Amino acid sequence: MADTGASDGTSDRVWFISHAGADRAWAEWVGWQLLDAGHQVELDYWDWGTGDNFVLKMNDALERGRLLALFSPAYFEPERFTTPEWTAVVAMREKITPVRIDRVDPPAILRPLLSRDLFGLSPAEARRVLLEAVDGPSRPDTEPPFPGTHGMLRQVGASSPRLPGSLPRVQNLPARNAAFTGRDSLLVHLRQALASDQRVAVQALHGRGGVGKTQLAIEYAYRFAGEYELVWWIAAEDPALIPDQLAVLAARINAAPAGTAPAEAVELLLGELGTMSRWLLVFDNAEDPTALAPFLPGGTGHVLITSRNPHWRTYAAPLNVDTLARTESIALLRAQGAVLSDEDADHLAHTLDDLPLALTQAAALLTRMSPADLTAELARSMHEVLTDGCPDDYPVSLAAQVRLTSSRLEADHPGAAAVLAALALLAPEPFPLTACAGRLPDQTSTVLSEALVSRLRAGSVVDAIARHSLARTQNGTVQLHRLTQAVLADQLTPAQHEQAQRGAEALLTAAAPKNASEPVGWPVWQVLLPHLLAVDPASLTTTDGRRALRGACWYLMDRGQPRPARDRLQRLYDTLLQQLGPDHDDTQNAATDLARAYDDTQDHERARALDEDTLQRRRRLHGDDHSGTLASADSLAIRLRSLGRYEEALALREEALAGWRRVLSVDHPESLRAASNLAVDLGGVGRLGEAVVLGEETLAGLRRVLGEDHPDTLRTAYNLAIRLGDVGRVGEAVVLGEETLEVRRRVLGEDHPGTLSTANNLAVHLRDVGRVEEARVLGEETLERRRRVLGEDHPETRRTAAWLEALREQQEGLEAEK
Known part of the structure; x- marks a missing residue:
């Protein structure tokens, strides 16, 4: 580009100020000095609007003007947009005018460039050095203008900002943190939010203890100190101490004589600030918006608030301070x-x-x-x-800070503190607290049950926890941070720990759905699962609490994850054997679920032995027609079938089905489940026609009673499709198989073992109706998923692999015959 600088030191070229976001204060100071000296300037913060294409704007600026680069450590960070800015100019062999605003060694390709240093100088000297870098050194050929009468920004009433980093005369800032790290984007966002508003701008930094709200406010005050004529720091944790601190400021700026009563001094100060601009007040650790409101001034200054409380919208723009990248x-x-x-x-x-x-x-x-x-x-x-x-x-340390905050919560809201103690013993995942409202068991402590007696009261608990920033809260859920959780749990005394344990069990009991097999409850189980798996099964003391854990394990098994379920059921069963004995209902229920977990993990003989023992005990204790006895008979029949003892399974199943129909009804879900299993056993002994008839009748009943998407309905449809193929009704088997696969994929997911079994059988039937290529593709997809989900050596994986190999050999044989 041609240099068109005028002899009077001004220029019609546009200077594009290239800078890192962390150096915004320097960019604004440099831009102001250049404008005041008569230069044209393009600065993204001043000239680019919301929604503008940043890359196109940058390219247009580089084509129209010269690049003034503000070199700093942040400027050369690879991920910043400054990198494409200076590399583009170097690639075009255009000139870069560099000035250093901090100590930094530029990349090797830029080191030959002569740069001037602006840092460490007085404001006047820094301005002179900047203009020499832009215009080159020169002697004046006319009398210099009288100070204060020249400069385009002064002509419209603006006052020059001081050099970035220089502190105002009136300030009481805490010491700056020399190890402050990161937060550049948050600082830039904060500066933009404060500087963009013409009225008094109030920003409230909120977040949990230890996240760095105060350090961020201190860094902002130092980094942008050059933009203000006064900066005043107020410790605002106790609102009663605020007037005295503001009275000191009032005396410092002569808004009120020294010794004026604090209330009067505050009133005079707020009036004075309303007539001024370029001031910053920082209220640190303010927790009550209403209590702080009388001390918020008007005018065009800036107010920064740090708080654990997120509820500031009435008085300020809340800005969440989260953890570091x-x-x-x-x-x-x-x-x-x-x-x-x-x-x-x-x-x-x-x-x-x-x-x-x-x-x-x-x-x-x-x-x-x-x-x-x-x-x-x-x-x-x-x-x-x-x-x-x-x-x-x-x-204070993080642990001390958590202890202090939790003590305040207990004083303000004992019920919320009890909830927090209970959640400290669960998982660091969202817990659906409002779902527990009005559902806690009778043995729950008074303070906890009263806190959650209704959704309205539960909402106030969530709000109290949020105000103290001890957890994340959203849509009635509460999520403790892992570090907060660890500190809270470790600070509990033995008596408090036991009480919190009872509270955790009560919350889990209240939130758990009644039936783990019902799909309508699966979203809730998904949320509760990490919490129930975090509980030591030996710590559960109630039937309802143990039922909730068993429900979570049943949900895991229904979702194709039997191993983690088996571990916890084993621990629960062993504990109950020791605490309650083998004849207790809770022990027998745990035994039944553990038997299924054994069976699902291919330990069929151990599953049979456990179910057989449970059935004998229930027959002795309750008789043949008790629901527990009939359930145990059903369960044992499944184990016998897994071992290939089909005739024994069939006899037991027929006995159980007769009992269910006698005790309940033909269309009761338990009767229909037993009938579905009997149809499988009939097929296992070669009575295929009877299996198909009973399967069709049962499928129609389950669809009517439980619905198309229920797992029992889908299991029955899957088994019926197999039997339809066995009796030569392969076309019907394909139709039913395709329908069942589609629903199982939607309800259970692509990788669920039940979905994969349905896909495997459909592939077999597709081959049988001549749709060989579709069968091969589906078979290969199923094999890949089974290897990933079940493992290479699982029987189902080996069975699919063997079938695919046979299909390939058959196709190769047919090709050879051609």
């Missing part, structure tokens, strides 16, 4: 010189939930122990680790 977490762990491998750093950051305070404490501990030792200590007692290593610039 993983790269920022790793940088913070290494900030004090610790030598960490990427793998160790990533693992520690994950364990500490990317929480700045926890990471800062860990970084301090890494100066005296190895990453392996710290990892081991975290696994042993996270609470103890989070109590140690409190950094100097934080008032």
Whole structure:
């Protein structure tokens, strides 16, 4: 591009200011100085609107003007848009005018460029150096104008910002955190939100303890201090102490004489601030929006609030401060010189939930122990680790902060504190708290049952927990953070731990659906599953609590995951044998579910022995027609069939079906389930015609009583399709198989073992009706899924592989005959 600079030092070229987002304050200061000197400037914050195409705007600016680059460490981070900016100019062999705003070594290709330093200078000297970099050095040939009468921004009433980093005369900021890491995008967003509003701008930074709200506010105040004439920090945790702090500010700016009563001084200060601009007030740790409201001034200044309470919309724009990005977490762990491998750093950051305070404490501990030792200590007692290593610039450790906040919650809302203690013993996943409202068992503690007596009361519990930022809350669910959970659990006394355990069992009992086999309840089971699996089965003390755990295990088995279900059912059964004995109903129910888990994991003989023992005990205790006895007979028949003892299974099944129909009715779901299983057993002994007739009758009944999508309906349809093929009605078998596969894919998922069995049998029937290519494709897809879900050596996987091999050999034989 041609240089068209005018002799008077101004220029008709446009200077595109290239900078990192973290350096916005410098960019605005540089832009103001250039405009004031008569240059044309393009700065993204000033000239580009919301929704503009950033890349196109950048390309247009580079084509129309010259690039003024603000070199800093952030400028050369690879992921920033500054990289394509300077590389594009280098590629076009155009000139870059660089100035350094911090100590940095640019990439090798840029090192030959002469750059000027703006940092470390007075504002006047920095302006002179900047303009020399843009215009080149020159002597004035006319008398310099009288200060204050020249400059286009001054002509419209603007005052020059000070050099970024220089503090205003009136300020009381806490010390800056030299190890502050990351948060660039959040700082830029905060600056844009405050600077874009012409009226008084109020932003409320909210988030849980230890997330770095106060540190972010301090960094913002220092990074953008040059934009303000006064910055005042107010400790706002106790609203009663705010007037005295504002009275000091009033005296400092002569808004009120020293010694004025605080209430009067505050009134005079707020009036004065209403007439001023370029001021920043920071209210740190304000928890009650209503209590803070009288101290929020009008005017065109800025107010920044830090709070655990997210409910600020009436008075401020809430801005959630979440945990750090993983790269920022790793940088913070290494900030004090610790030598960490990427793998160790990533693992520690994950364990500490990317929480700045926890990471800062860990970084301090890494100066005296190895990453392996710290990892081991975290696994042993996270609470103890989070109590140690409190950094100097934080008032308390994370553990102390959680204890303090939970104590406040208990004082404000005992019921919410009881809920929190119970959730501390469950999983760090969302818990559907409002779903428990009005459903807690009778033995629940008074404080917990009263807190959740209705959805309205449960909502107030959720709100109280949210106000103290001890958990994430959304749509009636509460999710404890892992670190908070660890601290809360570790600080419980033995008596409190036992009470919390009872509370956790009551919550699980209230939230659990009644029947694990009903698809309508599956979404709830999916949410509850991590919590029920986090509970030690030996800690459950009620029949309802044990039923909830058994329901979760049944849900797992229905979803094709029998191994984790077997582990927990085994633990539950062993505990109940010892605590209640083999004849207790809870023990026998656990035995029945455990037998299914054995069978689903191919331990058929062990499953048979357990079911046989349960059936004998129930016959002795309750008689032949008791529902538990009939259920045990059904269950044992399934185990006998798995062992190939078809005649014994059939005899037991016929006896059970007669009992169900006698005790209940022909169309009762239990009777229909027994009939469905009997149809399978009839086919197993070669009575195929009877199997088909009973299967058709039962399928029609299940569709009518339970619906098309119920697992029992789908299981019956799957078995009937097999028998239809066995009796030569292959076309009907294909139609029923396709219908069943479609529904099972939708209800159970592509990888569920029941879905894969349906696909496997459909492939066989497709081959039998001559649709060989479709059969091969479906068979290969099923084999791949079975290998992934069940394993290479599972009997079903081997059976599919053998069938596919036979199909290939058959096709190759047919090809050879041609």
